[in-house]
Amino acid sequence: MxxxxxxxxxxxxxxxEVWVRLPTEAIKQVQERTAQKGDAIAVAELAGIMAAKRTxxxxxxxxxLPLSKVSVKGELLAEQNTVRFxxxxxxxxxxxxxxxxxxxASVAALTLYDMLKSVSKGIMIENLRLLSKEGGKSxxxxxxxxx
Numbered sequence: 001m002x003x004x005x006x007x008x009x010x011x012x013x014x015x016x017e018v019w020v021r022l023p024t025e026a027i028k029q030v031q032e033r034t035a036q037k038g039d040a041i042a043v044a045e046l047a048g049i050m051a052a053k054r055t056x057x058x059x060x061x062x063x064x065l066p067l068s069k070v071s072v073k074g075e076l077l078a079e080q081n082t083v084r085f086x087x088x089x090x091x092x093x094x095x096x097x098x099x100x101x102x103x104x105a106s107v108a109a110l111t112l113y114d115m116l117k118s119v120s121k122g123i124m125i126e127n128l129r130l131l132s133k134e135g136g137k138s139x140x141x142x143x144x145x146x147x
Contacts (some may be wrong), residue, residue, distance in 0.1 A: 016130050048070075096133055
């Protein structure tokens with residue numbers, strides 16, 4: 001792991017997103033909350049929160065962090081046959097929470113896949129990315145919209 005012992009504790013925040021493209025039947029089950037395993041978005045949001053807390057167990061060389069806030073929000077965009085997840089992680093620490101936010105978003109997407117795979121194995125998880133981060137020596141950063 002990188003030695004961060006000389007760094008100062010600062011408030012750090014990161015936001016990540018991921019998109020899940022679903023077939024029409026899966027969208028219907030998400031809308032009506034009739035997926036065989038339950039409310040697909042609610043379960044995925046909870047899974048994302050749980051994953052953020054376990055990031056250091058999943059990503060080699062990632063520092064374990066005392067998270068002060070984790071939020072995962074799923075948004076159904078039925079007209080686009082898509083669910084968008086946004087994950088926010090916050091801590092006061094010596095290193096950033098980008099990996100926690102990205103892990104939360106990705107596990108939320110994977111959980112949605114698991115909840116709906118009986119409808120279609122062709123569900124696509126797309127465009128996992130960091131949207132923004134705050135804190136630390138490098139200061140604020142925001143994703144460019146021109147990618």
